Amino acid sequence: MAMTLEQLQEKYPGAPADAFGDSPELANQLATLIIAGKKVASCGALHSWQAQETRPEPGGYSIILNGQQQPVCVIRTTGLFLTRFDRVTPEMAMLEGEGDLSLDYWQQEHQRFFQSAGYFHTEMELVFETFQLVEVV
Structure with missing residues (x-):
């Protein structure tokens, strides 16, 4: 029997609960990549990260x-660091595990994501998070 969100929040006190992506379809796709071990990183705009009530932190x-x-x-956060959109490397893009794993794909999809959220600039600051899968529920 799968654990409920409430049970998981008891097991992992203070753990934020959220989906990746900007649509139910993308959230399903990205969750599948995490479970398969292909997605071990993510990033978000610094200003959005700062506005979160509960933020990921190393070891959390x-x-x-x-x-x-x-x-x-x-998942458990293994690292957090600041970078800019235009400084994301091919290796970083590959860690996100999406599409064909290329930097071109990463740039295209992340530009689309940030533009749809209303804030894109090639020099925008990002919080890049690496993580490991802890438990599949």
Whole structure:
């Protein structure tokens, strides 16, 4: 029997629960990549990260939700660092595990994501997070 969000929050006190992506379909896709071990990193705009009530921190846990807002796995943050959109490397893009793993794909999709959120600039600051899969629920 799968654990409920409430059970996971008891097991991992203070762990934020959220989905990656900007649509239910993308959230499902990205959660699947995490579970498969292909996605071990993510990034977000610094100003959005600062506005979060509960932020990932090295050693901390996060509950990953799918597109239906159901918990599917738990990750543990292994690192956080600041970079800029135009300084993301091919290796960093590959860690995100998306598409064909290329920097071109990463730039295209992340530019689309940030533009749809209303804030894109090639020099925008990003928080880049690396993580490991802890538990599949």
